[in-house]
Amino acid sequence: MLISLNWLQQYLPTIDQVDANMVAEELSNSIAEVERVTRVGEGVNSIVVGEIVSAEPHPKNDKLQICQVKINSNTTKQIIHGGGEKVQAGDKVPVCLPGGSILDPAGEFGSQKSLQITEKEIDGINSQGVLCSIKELGLVDEHKQVMILDPEEQLGKSLDEYLKDSILEIENKALTHRPDTFSHLGIARELSTILNLKLEESHELQENITQTAEGLSLAVEYKVKQDFCPRFTALCIKDVQIKPSPFWMQARLAVTGIRPLNNIIDTTNYMAADIGQPAHAFDYDKLAGSKIVIRMAKDAGEIKALDGKNYKLKSSHIVLADNKGAIGIPGIMGGERTEIENSTKNVTLVVENWNMFEIRRTSRDLGLRTEASLRFEKGLDPTRLTECLKVGANTIIDIAGGEIASQIVDLYPNPENPVEILFDLNTVAKILGIDITKEEIISTLENLQIEVIGDEMIEENNLSQVDQSNKIRLIIPSFRRDLKIEEDIVEEIARIHGFHNMPKTLPTRDLTPSHHNSKRLFIRKLKNLLSGYGIDEMYSYTMIGEEIINKSNLEIKDFLKITNPLSPELQYLRHSISPSLVEKIKLNLKNHCDNFALFEISRVIDKYSKNDEKLPNQPFRLGIAVYSQTKDTFKQTKGILDQLADDLGISIKTELLKDLTVFKLEKFSHPMQSGVIFLDSKPIGLFGNIHPSAKNNWGIDGNLSILEFEIDGLLNTSKEPEYKDPSDFPAVYRDLSFFVPERTETGLIIGTIKELALDILETVEISDIYEDIKGKNEKSITLSLVLRSSTETLDQKGVEQAISTITKTLETKHKAKLRK
C-alpha cells in the first residue's frame, strides 16, 4: 500500500515537521513495516496552469503547433508543441516555463532523468516553454498527449507543491486485521498516536447532506440474507459535468498508484484510499427501471465488468442488478453497461458494507481482486456508512457540480452496537512481563480513540478490592474491528509503548530435564551410522512429477495427487524414496562420480491407507541408492543392510522377491535380483538391483542398487547388544567346504547353523562361494567357523562333536555334501 505524506498532511497539519524516514521508522516499529520511502517530483519544477489561447500549425513542420499560452492575466507565452495529439484553444494545460524542469518522457517511468527547459527556437520559431504530458510530470506512465486539466483550475497556479511528495510503501500483510489502516485517514490516526501529533478528521466535520432537488428516484430491493449485506446506502446526483478531476486529486491518486480517469470515478477511488471505504458510481440513466436489486446471481449468468472482461457467475455470488440484469459484482467491480462515460449527466453513488467472507469467496471464484475487494474482504465498519456517503456526495458536487436529486437510501436492518471490553490492567504485566503505569495505559487508549470508563472506580476502591478495581471498561471505536478481547488491548498498549524497549528475560522453570523423542533419536542414530558407512545424505522433494514416475516404471494411480500443483513436475506425492534418489544419482553422474551412495530418510505418502486421524498414512522410510561403474553394488547394498541390522540390534530376514505389489515398486525392481526385507514376519521393505528397463529409462550405465524400508517398526525392536566378556581361552579356527545345490540360499545355511545354538560356536561366516562348477548343478561354499569356550580350553573331542553336528544338519536340511 502506498501512502502519500502530502495527503496525510490534510489530517496531520504538522507532519511536515517530521522527517519522512522517521515517520517510516516509527510506523515500522509500531504497526507495519515500511518497505520503502520514495521521493517523487524531485526533477519537476516551475509547472504552472496555462490556457491555450490559440494553436496554429507550424509553417515548416505539420506535426508541430504554435501555441499562444496564457499564464496569467498579463502574460502570454509562445510555445511550440509537438508530438501526440494536438491541443485546442481553451484547453487548460500544465506548462513548464524556461528555467524549470520536467522528466524525460523517453526514460523508464519512475527513474526518468530531469530535463532543464530553456527558451529556444524550434524549426526557426521561438518557443518559451513546454506543455507537459502526465509522464513528464512523473505521475503516470503515459505520454500520448498533453495533460488536459480541469477547466476550473486557476490560471497561473503553481502545481509544484502537488508534485513534490514522499511516498511510504507499507507492507500489507501485517495489516490484514486492520482494514481501517488501508487509508490515509487510518494511517494518520496511527501516526497521531505514535508521534503525538494533532489529528484533524476534517471529513467528520462536514455538513450533513440532504436532498436539494427533485427529479431522480431510486428503488433499492434487498433480496439476500441480511448478514451478506449488513448495510446499503445510496443517493443520486443530477446534472453533473464529467471532466478531469482537479489537479491535486489527480496527483494524489497518481502518486499512490491509482490512475486518474474522470472526476466521478476518481472520487470513488479517492474515497477508498482516503477514508478506506470503497464506493461505486453508476450512470443513473442506464439503470433500467431506476432500480438496484441486491440479489443472488443466477447460475451460469454472466457480467461484463468495467475491465472489459466477462465473468461467469454462480447462484452463490451476490450481484447488483436492475430490470435488465446484473450491473455489478458488489464490493469487487461494477458492470460495463452502467459505467460513467463522458456523456453521463446523472449519477447514482452507492456506498455499501459487505460480508467479508462472501466478498473473498466471490473474488477468489472469479479470480478478480481489486482495491475494493482488498478492503471489503478484511471486514469494514458499517456504522459510519452515511458519513462516507456524505463525503462522496460532497466531493462530487464540489468537483463535478450537480445536486442531490433523490432520497437518501440507508438500509441497515441490524445496527451494530459498540464493542465493550472489560479490561484488567494486570493483563498487561501478565502478558508482556513489563510494568506500564495506569496513567500511560489510559492515555494510550484514549489517544487511540478508545473510550475509557471506570477509571474513577480504581481511585475510589480500597486496597482490599484491588483485583476488582484493576478493571476498566473500554468502548471501542467502530473503525477498530480488530479489538475484541483483552489481549488485543495489550498489543495496542505494547506497540505504542514501544516493543523495541522491551527487556529480555528467561522463564523460571524447575530442573526437570526434557524427555527425548525416541523416534527422533533413532533417526539421528541411523543417519550417523549411514554417513559413517560413507553414504551421503540427500533431501529430495515429496512432490514429484510424471517424469520420475514413468522412468521408474511406477503407476501414476498409486500416487496421491495435488489439485493445485506449482508445475507438472510437482504434481504427485511420492510413496517411495528410492526413485527420487535414482534421479539424484543421475544428476551427480554428470559430475563424474564413479562410486557413490545416497540416502534419505523421510515420510512417504501412502494413498491407500489411513491413520487414526483419517489422514493418509505417512510412514518414515529410509531409502538408499548405491551406484558403481564397476563394482557389484548388489553385494554392497546387502552389506549395508547387514551392517545396519547389526548396528541397530535388529533381526531381519531377506527373501527373494516374490510379491512386491505391497510396495508398488514391482517394475522398478529387478524380479530375480531383489529381496524383500522381513522384520519378524512383516515385510518392511526391499533391496536389490533396479529393473534393467528402469535403468535404461534413466539412461544410467554401471551398477545401481537400491534399499528402502520403513523404519517406524524398527524403533521398538532395536536393542542394545548384550555385553559379553571376551574369552581368554584359545579359539579353534575351522574352514568347512560343502557342495550344495546351485540355488541354495546361503543365508538359510547360516540361519540353520545359528538355530543349532551351539555353546562353543563363536562365529560362523561364509568365506567363499564358488558357483562356476562345470557340468554340475552345484556350487561350493566355504564356512569359516570360530569355536571357543568361555570357561575352558577346547579339547579335540568337543570340537569334532560340534563340527559333526553342523555337517550332519546341513546334509539333512540343505543336501550339503562336505568336501573332503
Added chain:
Amino acid sequence: MKNEVLDNLDKLGSCARDDFKNVTDSKKLDELRTKYLGRKSALTDILKKVKEVKQEDRAEVGKRANEVKAGIESLVETATKTIENQKLEKNLKEDWKDVTAPGVRPQRGSLHPITQLMQKTEDIFVNMGFEVEMPYEIDDDYHNFESVNIPKGHPARDAWDTFWTEDKNVLITHTSSMQNRVMKNKKPPIRIIVPGKCFRNEATDARHEHTFYQVEGIYVDKGITMTDMLGTLKTYFEAFFEKDIDVKFIPDYFPFVEPGGQIALTCVLCDGKGCKVCKGSGWLEILGCGMIHPKVLEMAGIDSTSYTGFAWGFGLERLIMLKHNINDIRLFHKGDLRFIKQFN
C-alpha cells in the same frame, strides 16, 4: 713350541685387526671371515698345533687361542654392523616418498546441512528444556489452519499459499499444524519444538523454495510473558551463531498470536553495522512469533485465564544461508554432492 704358538696367535690377532680396519663391503667381509674363521684359516692351523704344546702349557695357550678367536668374531660382528648401517643410510637416502602426492582417503559420507543444523537447533532447545515432536507432511484443514485461529475464508489465509491434495487435505504450510495436538496431549508446562518439512505454493527463486524446513516452538505455563519469549529466542540465536546477538520485536499480524510480530536479530554478517544482506539496517527479520492467542489455547483445552504462552516459527534454511553465506535456497534440495559434501 708354546711360545711359537702364542706368538703366532698374537700375530694373527694383530693382522686381523689391521685387515678388518678397511672392510667396507659385505663381499670383502665374507672373504675375511673365511680367511680368519673358516675351516682352512690360519687360526684352524694354529689350533691344530695346540696338541703339540706341552700338557702343562695347554691351558694357557687354549685360553689365548679362544681370546684371539673371540676377538676376531667381535671384529666380524662390528664390521657387519658397520656395513649394515652404511647400507641402511644409503637406502634411506635413495628410497624417498612424495609427501605432496594425494593419499588414499577413508570413505566418508556427509550429513545434509539441514540435518546438521537441525540437530544443533534441537540440541540447544532440548538443553533449554524443550521436547521435540515431528509433524505430518499432509494434514487436515483443522490442524493446519482452523485450530490456529485461521478460519475458512479468512483473508489471513492469503499469507499461506497452500497446496491441496485430491482428498481435501493440505501439505502443511507451517509446523504449527502440531500446536493443537501437542497442547491437547500434554499438561502445562508445555515446552515443545516441532521441526519439519513445510510447503508453500509459490514460485521458486534464489530466496523462495516451495519445500522448506521450519522450526516451530511453543512454551505454555503460568506466568509466561513476552519478555520471556524475547529472552528465549535470543538465547537460542546466540547458541546457534556462537556469538552475542540482540533481538528486537517488530509488530506484524499472525492470527494465532496476540500480540504478534517478527523477531529481528542483529545482522550476523556485519554484527549490526549495516551491510548488503541486511540492506544497511543492521537487523535481519528472521521469524514470526507472539503470545499464543487465547482462542488457540482454548481450542486445545487450555484455560487461557490461568495460562499464557508464546509461539514462534522460523525457516531453518535462512539461518543456514546466513551462517554459511549461501546465496541460493534451491541448493538444499537440488542434490548436488558438490554442495552437500562441504558441510562436514
